[in-house]
Amino acid sequence: MxxxxxxxxxxxxxxxxxxxxxxxxxxxxxxxxxxxxxxxxxxxxxxxxxxxxxxxxxxxxxxxxxxxxxxxxxxxxxxxxxxxxxxxxxxxxxxxxxxxxxxxHDRRLGIPGEDLGGISAVREFVSWYQGHPDQSVDAFLLEGGRRAVVVGVGNVALDAARMLVREVPDLRATDIPEHVVEAFAASTIDEVVVIGRRGPGYAKFTNKEFIELLEVESTDVLIDPADLEFDADQQAFVDADPAARRLVSTFQKAAERGSLGRAKTIRFLFDRTPVEFVGENGAVTGIRLARTSDPTVTETLDVDLALRSVGYxxxxxxxxxxxxxxxxxxxxxxxxxxxxxxxxxxxxxxxxxxxxxxxxxxxxxxxxxxxxxxxxxxxxxxxxxxxxxxxxxxxxxxxxxxxxxxxxxxxxxxxxxxxxxxxxxxxxxxxxxxxxxxxxxxxxxxxxxx
Ligand SMILES: Cc1cc2nc3c(=O)[nH]c(=O)nc-3n(C[C@H](O)[C@H](O)[C@H](O)COP(=O)(O)OP(=O)(O)OC[C@H]3O[C@@H](n4cnc5c(N)ncnc54)[C@H](O)[C@@H]3O)c2cc1C
The missing domain is CATH 3.40.50.720 (NAD(P)-binding Rossmann-like Domain)
Incomplete structure (x- = not known):
């Protein structure tokens, strides 16, 4: 046969x-x-x-x-x-x-200003640092800016945040291309803000990935203790889900640890919905956020690099x-x-x-x-x-x-x-x-x- x-x-x-x-x-x-x-x-x-x-x-x-x-x-x-x-x-x-x-491909946020320079899909950023042949060498220049935001709270968002603060010797232990190591070495970004639409109890990344972030020696990981005071719905969700319970317990430890005065910071903002990117001369300069639980409360963060990580x-x-x-x-x-x-x-x-x-x-x-x-x-x-x-x-x-x-x-x-x-x-x-x-x-x- x-x-x-x-x-x-x-x-x-x-x-x-x-x-x-x-x-x-x-x-x-x-x-x-x-x-x-x-x-x-x-x-x-x-x-x-x-x-x-x-x-x-x-x-x-x-x-x-x-x-x-x-x-x-x-x-x-x-x-x-x-x-x-x-x-x-x-x-x-x-x-x-x-x-x-x-x-x-990747999902978009569908908000005004999303096509400004300096805003990318996390997929493009990942492809760039991984040396994917479809991604140009100079797609990401990390020199000059101070703050990056990553919109999304999945494991890929944490990968991107962690890579943005990794020290050069750690990077040289990997197989990423030399031009990428050099771009990270020249990076002036010292704060990464990770933005979640809902409360921390609903974060999608795993406890293991979050613990790994806490272990990056150069970097403070900041969680606002106020974000850990849950309403009844979020509390019920966390109580019913062992993975969420473990993660929230690690969030609590991180919130207690607070700042250790390290050179770089990864800060988590929960209950925030991105409503608009603002820019000058075609490049992003800020992101406007509204409280998801109360859209009348808004704030604008200065931003030099924005990555949306809301799904492939x-x-x-x-x-x-x-x-x-x-x-x-x-x-x-x-x-x-x-x-x-x-x-x-x-x-x-x-x-x-x-x-x-x-x-x-x-x-x-x-x-x-x-x-x-x-x-x-x-x-x-x-x-x-x-x-x-x-x-x-x-x-x-x-x-x-x-x-x-x-x-x-x-x-x-x-x-x-x-x-x-x-x-x-x-x-x-x-x-x-x-x-x-x-x-x-x-x-x-x-x-x-x-
Ligand atoms: C940034 C990132 C980090 C991740 N980290 C982890 C992790 O730490 N641990 C973990 O367990 N999982 C991780 N995952 C998930 C894991 O990578 C996926 O579950 C898995 O790769 C999906 O497999 P797939 O074969 O469906 O797709 P893919 O892995 O995407 O493979 C698809 C293949 O098809 C090829 N292809 C596409 N179009 C064509 C075409 N027209 N003709 C011929 N070939 C084509 C592509 O080149 C590619 O090689 C991660 C995913 C991402 C995006």
Whole structure:
């Protein structure tokens, strides 16, 4: 019987888990091609998870083992689905196509002044410090300003706040590019204000992330004790939620600790709704806030840099249904669907399926649901495959001159990153220009004739 062939779009956690589980769970032979628009695998584990979180980044080691040790599994980096290859073409070459391409956009606040210079989505800031090839080197100049605000109280907001106050030796222990280390070294920002729309009891970041902030030695973390006096609703919410109770208890300790006279400050403002950004000569100079519980009480903070951290968002792909409100692809049991009609052979996994929530491991459970549906559909067809072969896909890519980065080529990029680090006494430095990655990759032999 010819193998079932599956294309997985995206090599982030949901794509990697889908590929792994397909090969583990299938009782008949299966071949999986994992595509990524970037020359590098692992999605937001490489370009999202904070560089000073090495323990979580180490999931890369187990994904690497999967790619290296699973027969019939290929990585095809630097191939953008929707640009280099269409969905219709994929459907002729594969029995199943899984969209696991994440949520590459962001929600806006929808308030006046949001397009002023100096205001960005936290996604752009994260991409910049992570050396994402789509982000320009000088996207963030941190010299000259004093105060940054981060609007939002999720883990990503805390990552951004923490990175803004990290000391240079800590940064040099990570793999972020040298131009980013230099920009942070030149930073004059000494206060970061984190703004939450509701009270502290509803904050979305974890206790662990908040404790990590308290451990940054250069920085005071300030919580106003008055914010910890809850109304009945907030108190009931906290009482009912163990995670919120733990966090509030840590907030209380932070409020008691107060200022230790440190060089930098991260200050939390809760119960504040941003109503407007104000600016001069096209650049932000302030943010106007209203008390959420009493909108007649307003204040304006001077601001030099503003990051909105109110959620990542999926984007539509040609030929696929899309739910604009949730920013996800609608599905029935992971099968892409328009209303009650399933699009045959097309599936979803990860953030594009369920929205931007959960930790890396959440994508494993999500991918397992997807794999279960795929294998049920394969079984219902009696295992018959209607796909073409891996060689046919390679011909299409070669004819189009797509410079495919296969697994060996990615390992060459990795080696170049380790060599770049060694040259300046760091463990590793990410290559951040696509052309440098492709040069380090040098084309895989089967694509060399393109
Ligand atoms: C800033 C940040 C920090 C985080 N920190 C943590 C943390 O500390 N701990 C934790 O557990 N979780 C963390 N997460 C969450 C975790 O990263 C996500 O749960 C996970 O990455 C989602 O996986 P995914 O595969 O759905 O999407 P992604 O990881 O985004 O992967 C999608 C992949 O698809 C590719 N792609 C997109 N479009 C195309 C296309 N057209 N063709 C081909 N390929 C395409 C992208 O290049 C990308 O590689 C963090 C997330 C963010 C944003």
């Amino acid at each position: 010819s193998p079932t062939r599956v294309a997985v779009i995206g090599s982030g956690p949901s794509g990697a888990y889908t590929a792994q589980l397909l090969t583990e769970e299938s009782e008949s032979p299966v071949e999986v091609d994992v595509f990524d628009r970037l020359p590098t695998p692992f999605g937001l584990v490489r370009y999202g998870v904070a560089p000073d979180h090495p323990r979580i980044k180490s999931i890369i080691t187990s994904f690497t083992d999967v790619f290296e040790e699973t027969p019939g599994l290929r990585f095809l980096g630097n191939v953008e689905i929707g640009r280099d290859v269409s969905l219709d073409e994929l459907r002729t070459h594969y029995d199943a196509v899984v969209f696991a391409h994440g949520a590459p 968002l999926g984007k539509p792909l040609d030929g696929l249904p899309f739910d604009e409100r949730s920013g996800t692809i609608p599905h029935l049991d992971s099968r892409v669907a328009e209303g009650d009609d399933v699009v045959p052979g097309v599936y979803v996994a990860g953030w594009i399926k369920r929205g931007p929530n959960g930790v890396v491991g959440t994508n494993r459970k999500c991918a397992l649901e997807t794999v279960t549906s795929i294998l049920a559909d394969v079984a219902a067809r009696g295992g018959a495959s209607t796909s073409t072969s891996a060689a046919d896909v390679d011909v299409v890519l070669r004819e189009r001159g797509v410079e495919v980065v296969d697994w060996a080529a990615w390992r060459a990029i990795e080696a170049a990153e380790i060599a770049a680090g060694a040259a300046v006494g760091r463990e590793r430095i990410k290559l951040h220009r696509r052309e440098d990655m492709l040069r380090a990759a040098s084309p895989a032999p089967e694509y060399a004739g393109a």
